[in-house]
Amino acid sequence: MRLDTKAMRYLTVEDWKTLTAVETGSRNHEVVPTPLIGQISGLRGGVHRSISALAKVGLIARLKNAKYDGYRLTYGGLDYLALNTYRKRKDVYSVGNQIGVGKESDIFVVADEKGVQRVLKIHRLGRISFRTVKANRDYLRNRSSGSWMYMSRLAALKEFTFMTALRENGFPVPEPLAQSRHTIVMSLIDAFPMRQISSVPDPASLYAEIIAMILRLTQYGLIHGDFNEFNILIKEETKTETVDGKESEILTLTPILIDFPQMVSVDHANAEFYFDRDVNCIKRFFERRFHFTSNQKGPHFANARKLIGKDGVPRLDVSVEASGFSKKMAKELEAYMKKVGVDGDGDPNAARGDETSDEEEDEENSEEGDMEEEALDGAEDTIKVPAPHVGDSVIHSS
Ligand code: ADP
Ligand code: MG
Structure with a gap:
């Protein structure tokens, strides 16, 4: 999935409030009813302009359920919220090239304000190819959007917590720098x-x-x-x-x-x-x-x-449990990964690299009707780290 940060600069304060309100509403609602978005954002009736602005750039998506119309956050919307947090905390200033496309993540080179390169890893746990296992298809089709977002958040939190613990104990791992939602920022390894x-x-x-x-x-x-x-x-x-x-x-x-x-x-x-x-x-x-x-x-x-x-x-x-990644979270994440068939890069039985191109996997994904909007574009295999073009995708906003 491309990370198009262009629209970030044009979002108004009201738009950000609205986007945040959809995120908050998603905790309890699969489809967040429009009046609730108005209520949480504090914008009431004035929320409609922002809703259409956000929907137009694909940060939220309009959905109907049996009872009412409403919106849900897209992966793009969640990406923007995470990037906005990094921008405010000065963890990330600009976004450069994508250097990796995994089955369950996208990797980008980003830079801080001084131009020091870092790596942004975005977890995308709902995005997998299901191949033949019908149970998984049904599971995913019926999954609530909340579950893939929540699970991607758990994956990011787990990764950040373990990386921190390993790093503190002298293991050769990247330096974990920041974490927000379904993403982490870490040092770039030139290798x-x-x-x-x-x-x-x-x-x-x-x-x-x-x-x-x-x-x-x-x-x-x-x-x-x-x-x-x-x-x-x-x-x-x-x-x-x-x-x-x-x-x-x-x-x-x-x-x-x-x-x-x-x-x-x-x-x-x-x-x-x-x-x-x-x-x-x-x-x-x-x-x-x-x-x-x-x-x-x-x-x-x-x-x-x-x-x-x-x-x-x-x-x-034992210590990671105390520092924020609980046993319960571990169990939830493991069960989800098992159900949707996440088995890592190195599963000897999984088609990968030589056997299946990313493009083929994309096609499989797009067969899943509801995943179309989140399909990868321009999937590439991992390539050598190019310097991000700092400046043309700076993530300022009002
Ligand atoms: P996935 O879970 O999708 O396999 P990884 O964390 O393994 O994600 O990252 C995918 C690829 O991105 C790696 O194989 C590597 O080429 C690149 N990559 C990830 N993290 C870094 C980093 N900190 N520095 C440099 N390259 C990285
Ligand atoms: Mg990997």
């Missing part, structure tokens, strides 16, 4: 996903480092759950070293871990399954891509479990 790397000088040491990261996560009580070549960015750094008076350049590869909405506790009922899947994704990728097979079996979950809490490290699966 390619491992998926795009055709060869490395020393696969054995990179493999060891990546497996060590899985085990370190276990030590802190966590399993990534979607640990694979798409979610590991490989940072290349050249260092100059002087050995015996001679200067030489050494290339170091540092894996940076991203994408946390599917993290689970080591105490999860299917913990072993997720652990094994994470390990096997890496093994398979190293075999196929770098023709490297470790001469060590495992690691196996039973042994990895012995590392939990080793050296007195905190259990992050």
